[in-house]
Amino acid sequence: MASVAVRIRGLCKSYVLGGPRERYGSLRESLARAMRAPRSLLKKPQNEDILWALKDVSFDIRHGDVLGIIGRNGAGKSTLLKILSRITEPTEGAVDLYGRVGSLLEVGTGFHPELTGRENIFLSGAIMGMRRAEIVRKFDEIVEFADVARFLDTPIKRYSSGMYMRLAFAVAAHLEPEILLVDEVLAVGDASFQKKCLGKLEDMGSSGRTVVFVSHSMPNITRLCDRVVLLDKGSVIDDGPPEKVTKRYLQSDHGSPVERVWTEIARAPGDAVARLHSVRVRNEAGALAESIDIREKVVIELEYWNLQSELRPVAGIWLTNEDGIVVLASFDYNDRDWYKTSRSPGLVTARCTLSGNFLAEGTFFILAAVSTYNPDTIHVIERDVVAFQITDRSTGDGVRGPYVGAWPGVVRPMLPWQIQTAPSQDVESYLTARPSGRKDSL
Numbered sequence: 001m002a003s004v005a006v007r008i009r010g011l012c013k014s015y016v017l018g019g020p021r022e023r024y025g026s027l028r029e030s031l032a033r034a035m036r037a038p039r040s041l042l043k044k045p046q047n048e049d050i051l052w053a054l055k056d057v058s059f060d061i062r063h064g065d066v067l068g069i070i071g072r073n074g075a076g077k078s079t080l081l082k083i084l085s086r087i088t089e090p091t092e093g094a095v096d097l098y099g100r101v102g103s104l105l106e107v108g109t110g111f112h113p114e115l116t117g118r119e120n121i122f123l124s125g126a127i128m129g130m131r132r133a134e135i136v137r138k139f140d141e142i143v144e145f146a147d148v149a150r151f152l153d154t155p156i157k158r159y160s161s162g163m164y165m166r167l168a169f170a171v172a173a174h175l176e177p178e179i180l181l182v183d184e185v186l187a188v189g190d191a192s193f194q195k196k197c198l199g200k201l202e203d204m205g206s207s208g209r210t211v212v213f214v215s216h217s218m219p220n221i222t223r224l225c226d227r228v229v230l231l232d233k234g235s236v237i238d239d240g241p242p243e244k245v246t247k248r249y250l251q252s253d254h255g256s257p258v259e260r261v262w263t264e265i266a267r268a269p270g271d272a273v274a275r276l277h278s279v280r281v282r283n284e285a286g287a288l289a290e291s292i293d294i295r296e297k298v299v300i301e302l303e304y305w306n307l308q309s310e311l312r313p314v315a316g317i318w319l320t321n322e323d324g325i326v327v328l329a330s331f332d333y334n335d336r337d338w339y340k341t342s343r344s345p346g347l348v349t350a351r352c353t354l355s356g357n358f359l360a361e362g363t364f365f366i367l368a369a370v371s372t373y374n375p376d377t378i379h380v381i382e383r384d385v386v387a388f389q390i391t392d393r394s395t396g397d398g399v400r401g402p403y404v405g406a407w408p409g410v411v412r413p414m415l416p417w418q419i420q421t422a423p424s425q426d427v428e429s430y431l432t433a434r435p436s437g438r439k440d441s442l
Helices: 027-036 077-084 117-127 132-146 161-174 191-206 218-224 242-251 425-433
Strands: 004-017 049-062 066-070 092-097 101-104 179-182 210-214 227-232 235-240 259-261 274-283 291-293 298-306 314-321 326-331 346-354 362-372 377-391
Touching: 004 077, 004 210, 049 077, 049 092, 049 210, 049 235, 066 077, 066 218, 066 242, 077 092, 077 101, 077 210, 101 161, 117 132, 117 161, 132 161, 161 179, 161 191, 191 210, 191 218, 210 218, 218 242, 227 242, 235 242, 259 377, 274 362, 274 377, 298 314, 298 362, 298 377, 314 346
Parallel strands: 066 210, 066 227, 101 179, 179 210, 291 377
Antiparallel strands: 004 049, 004 092, 227 235, 259 274, 274 298, 298 346, 314 326, 314 362, 362 377
């Protein structure tokens, strides 16, 4: 049995919400205030609003494991990785790490903005405890993977978010950490870079290094990981094989509503090009619908604020089923008439209609995105943002007809069939020769 790489015992992390924040002072000032203050004022207020980001989390990760951590926003995933990365300290409990750790968290973590790309590569390696000769040996491979050779001697504060992330991932993956911690960062950058990153993570897993991977993408989790931990409200509620745990997550009430709305532009997901306003699922009558009959159309409505006039934003959706399989992806440029229309600043409403008798019964989760092309850039991406259910009742005129058993497949189209029967001499001869009353076995 492989040895333990990470041991987590009774891990808790709390934050105090609201209330006035005192300025930082010197040690002398703090001691003087403590001496002057009445004893009653030194007690911790009893009415503080405390948020427990993690509550009594305990599990082991063995060397060579590729562990996925999933859960809704606010479940404690990123907090757990920050504690494992030693960025923040736990309120209670302990974490033991056995091996050199590399981490790739949100953009902006780990690099010095005033240093060049070249200098940050050597700095990151030194922080991880690597000798200069080891870093030099990997240097060319890192630069090639990140595709930043032209900007290698430019301060990284001038890098775009995509360039920054390519370099950060290349450094974290190529400097050979024994334990690699990866947060949901692969949404930054274009599709080809994301594919490149996933391939590298697969290589690391197969080489026996330990990877802890936080993601909202169930296909990526099931593809990369051999074990998954499900967090909810700071606690571990499941731990096991990817197929089992992801299915529980997707089928639970931790999933998505039928409508999500962001009312303030400044707080909405997105960037300076586009920000998401709302995503809804409607039936063919135009009403919000959590459950839709298989025979009816499904309308997926995506609204976003277009904040500029130079680029041509494109709205897109991905549909994922309960097993984490991407059933389809569609983008508004598939409609050639719509693609020719202008994209002036304002609130854009894009609707995609799925035909009746197309999707199989079950629950479907929608990823909503807004992107631009040439160069490929994702401006907004929200996974599992809304969800809906397709029902297929045995009423005789649906796809399943009177059949009530399990029906395979991720789609269930009503396909045309042509049937004809012609006389057969072989059948007539067989029926004539068969003894009366005999029943042939199958």
